[in-house]
Amino acid sequence: MERPLPQSALRELQVFLRAPRFWATFGAVVLIFWVTGPYGTAERLAAAPRLGFWLVLHAVAWGIAVTAIVFVNTLLRGRIPSLPRRMALGTVIAGIPVGLATEAISLLTFGGTPTLATIAESIATGLLLSALFCGLTFMTMSSKQAEALAPTPAPVAEEQTGERSEVPLLRRLKPENRGTILHMTVADHYTEVTTSRGRELVLLRFSDALEELGGTAGLQVHRSHFVADNHVDRLLRSDGRLAIRLKDGREIPVSRSRNEAVRDRWG
Structure with missing residues (x-):
């Protein structure tokens, strides 16, 4: 099941949008700008309009910056191993649209005619704002956000033979769920991984998850299922078709094209 880059990035973006720390940081920054009234807004706007101005400006600017950072991170995760470097690159890329957006909001609020000088100044301000948002987001990032953007190094797992081999897929799981892999199945754009220590949804294509099984002994029995x-x-028959009863009681269908391989392995 193929998952395009935009869908993968949108899934990671949802992690940020659901994080209380992210919204708490956003609210604190808006409050600071409202109270201090920088860039002459304290003199030009009353309290209520000033709050609305900074709320709209920061919502647009943060939205652009965080979206750019997440998309750049998703695109370059395999090429640039350092999360701070990927976030910094996303910050630079976001600077121009953030600057143009803030210039447009200022013109709509205060009026005036844009010039090359004001646009250049706004882009420079946009870079500073993007850097601020990136730094604050990175410092207040929750463990769930960090895991979504930068999976931890791969641990090792015991095989049935007693030998130890690397299982890259385990690095994507929470530490408390890292055990022997027992079953995997497709769940929308996620892969549901069941281990000896728990069950977890991982933002990963099923085909990519199969490639990260390392030395895990098992078989893909269906286009949506792997069983260790x-x-x-x-094995059993269900509605005239071959199926597998797992040790946790679940029944997994077997594709007709894999019937022979399943019987040879577990029959």
């Missing part, structure tokens, strides 16, 4: 050897209870 040590999680098979028995």
Whole structure:
């Protein structure tokens, strides 16, 4: 099941939008700008309009900056290993649209005619604002946000043989869920991973998850299911088709094209 870059980035963006720390930081910055009234807004705007001005400006600017950072992070995760460097690059890319957006909001609020000088000044301000948002977001990032943007290094897992081998997929799981992989299945644009220590949704294509199984002994039994050897209870017939009963009681369908391989392995 293929998952385009935009969908992957949108999923990671949702992690930020659902994080209380992100909104708390946003609210604190808006409050500071409202109270201090920088760039002459304290003299030119009353309290209520000034709050509205900074709320709209920051909502637009943060939206552009965070979206750019998340998309750049998703695009370059495999090429640039450092999360701070990816965020910095996203900050630079976001600077121009943030500057243009803030210039447009200022013109709509205060009037005037844009010039090359004011546009250049706004772009420079946009870079500073993007850097501010990036730094504040990075410092207040929750563990869930950090895991979404920068998975931790891959641990190792025990195989049935007793030998140890690297299982890259485990690095995407929370530490408390990192155990022997038992079953994987497709869940929308996620892959649901069941281990000996828990179950977790991972923002990863199923095909990519299969490539990160390392030495895990098992078989892909369906286009949407992988089953590990040590999680098979028995084979059975369900509605005239071959199925697998897992040790946790669930029944997994077997594709007709994989019937022979399944019987040879577990029959």
